[in-house]
Amino acid sequence: MPKPTLVFAALLIALIAGSSFFTVAQAEDPATGEARLAVIVLETLSVKGRAPKTGYSREAFGPSWADTDYNGCDTRNDMLRRDLVDVVLKPRTRGCVVLEGVLVDPYSGEEIRFIKGESSDRIDIDHVVSLSNAWQTGMFQRGPEERRIFANDSLNLLAVQGRLNSQKGDGDAATWLPPRKVYRCEFVARQIAVKAAYRLWLTPAEKQAMLRILRPCPGQTLPSR
Numbered sequence: 607m608p609k610p611t612l613v614f615a616a617l618l619i620a621l622i623a624g625s626s627f628f629t630v631a632q633a634e635d636p637a638t639g640e641a642r643l644a645v646i647v648l649e650t651l652s653v654k655g656r657a658p659k660t661g662y663s664r665e666a667f668g669p670s671w672a673d674t675d676y677n678g679c680d681t682r683n684d685m686l687r688r689d690l691v692d693v694v695l696k697p698r699t700r701g702c703v704v705l706e707g708v709l710v711d712p713y714s715g716e717e718i719r720f721i722k723g724e725s726s727d728r729i730d731i732d733h734v735v736s737l738s739n740a741w742q743t744g745m746f747q748r749g750p751e752e753r754r755i756f757a758n759d760s761l762n763l764l765a766v767q768g769r770l771n772s773q774k775g776d777g778d779a780a781t782w783l784p785p786r787k788v789y790r791c792e793f794v795a796r797q798i799a800v801k802a803a804y805r806l807w808l809t810p811a812e813k814q815a816m817l818r819i820l821r822p823c824p825g826q827t828l829p830s831r
Contacts, residue, residue, distance in 0.1 A: 641827035644795035645820050651798070652807040656742040667737050668754030678702065681758040685731045689765035690720060711767040712792070713784040718767060730771040732764050733757070734793070735800045738776035744806040752804075760831050762800045779819065780811035791823035799828040 664670070671681040679687075679702035687693055690707030709718045709729055720729050733740075737757060745753055756762065774782045779797060783790050794816045801808065808816070820826055 643824070644791075644798050644826045644828055645817075645824055647802050647828060648798050648813065648816055648820070651801055651813070653810055653813050654807050656739075656809055657744075657746060659738065659742055661746060662738055662741045664737065666741070666750070666753060667757035668750065670757075671731075672754060672758055674755055674758040681760075681763070682731050685760065685763050685765050686720070686729075688760070696722075709765055709767075711770070712764060712789050713766045713770045713786055715786045715789075716767060728768050729765055730768040732766045732771045732774065734762050734764055734796050735778075735806070736774075736776040739778055740804070740806055743801070743808070745804065748804075756804055759800075759803075761796070761803060761829065764796075778809065778812045778815075780809065780815040783815075783819070790819050791826045792829070794819045795826045796829050802828075 671683075673680055675684070677684070678700050683702050683704055686704040686707060687695075690704065690709050692706070692708050693704055694706040695701055696703035696705050703722070704720070705722045707720045709720060710716075711718055718728055719725060737745075740756060745756060748756075770785070779794055784793050798816065800806070
């Protein structure tokens, strides 16, 4: 189990170095190589009320599904290729465009068939920490490039059932949780990883909800991507 002092030391080093984002490796404790525990990282996050939504818009986070990793593919198709199985790709699109596939929805456990143009609206790419939530917990203070990267960061994205994504909206852990209870620890751990990576704060109710969810799974680690 990583020691809290090591986690705090790693965070201090990152701040001194001027690092803005976690890398994949930073899902592990740099001193021990062990995976970071969500409950420990949770305690490093600031807690305060939400800022006003003044100035928020989707456009403030740049164009939807920009190619921020410069692999030649838009982010939506990147996430479909990552999260779906039995994927069929469109020919002559450099392996980018997903025509078909199957999603085992993490939020419900349901199996959903994806066919581009026919059932595309059944699957959404969810911002696990919503753009609105991020704006009100610190992202309003950031520049357009950091917001663009945030909106396309695979750490904060999941292919999920469209209906549940609409139901979630901009809710946080205090107001919305996946109906599939066995996924809730992973869901909250991903939110914690995102908030830590982008130095976003929690509301008091959000932190209490996260602590409650993690109580039966204290060994839950942060996702890398």
